[in-house]
Amino acid sequence: DQQVKQNSPSLSVQEGRISILNCDYTNSMFDYFLWYKKYPAEGPTFLISISSIKDKNEDGRFTVFLNKSAKHLSLHIVPSQPGDSAVYFCAASGIYGGATNKLIFGTGTLLAVQP
């Protein structure tokens, strides 16, 4: 059962435009969501997170939106730069059955920013 889903395996965007990456989840007990950027054969790099008590969090060019009723979150990158090209993973965790740092990851979206 895939609790965190990223339905777009890939996305191509022009440099300077907005990149929007989407993520859906099924477990209503999740209360903390994160986005990571990953290059092949490297560990994921933390980008931005959001708690379920918020619906938006912004950090520089990155903004994460959370729609709890739809169980949907999105990552907006504005403006997109060629260096943003990587695989982006959304991840979720929740305080259920005791506090836990266990992250459930989506399958990832490959973002290609064209110069």
Added chain:
Amino acid sequence: KAGVTQTPRYLIKTRGQQVTLSCSPISGHRSVSWYQQTPGQGLQFLFEYFSETQRNKGNFPGRFSGRQFSNSRSEMNVSTLELGDSALYLCASSPSKGTDTQYFGPGTRLTVL
């Protein structure tokens, strides 16, 4: 602050052997989690340690085990290696238990022949 370090970075083993991977968390971080990344299964949670205690375990066979030391460093062990254990093994650390941002190391690439 130095990031999460993992050793070795690359490892080649044969079926039936056992392997130990090491992880040093960010200084001051007390929680360490391990993940396995494969092309077919994506990133999957293995286990989580805090204060030398395993707090959570993923859906992996008993051949996968781990431990954490008093200085928060952690090791994971895989016994009786199978071809399907070939993967990138990632360690992540965070300051405390509970929902918290986890910071990942570069990973250990294990190849089982």
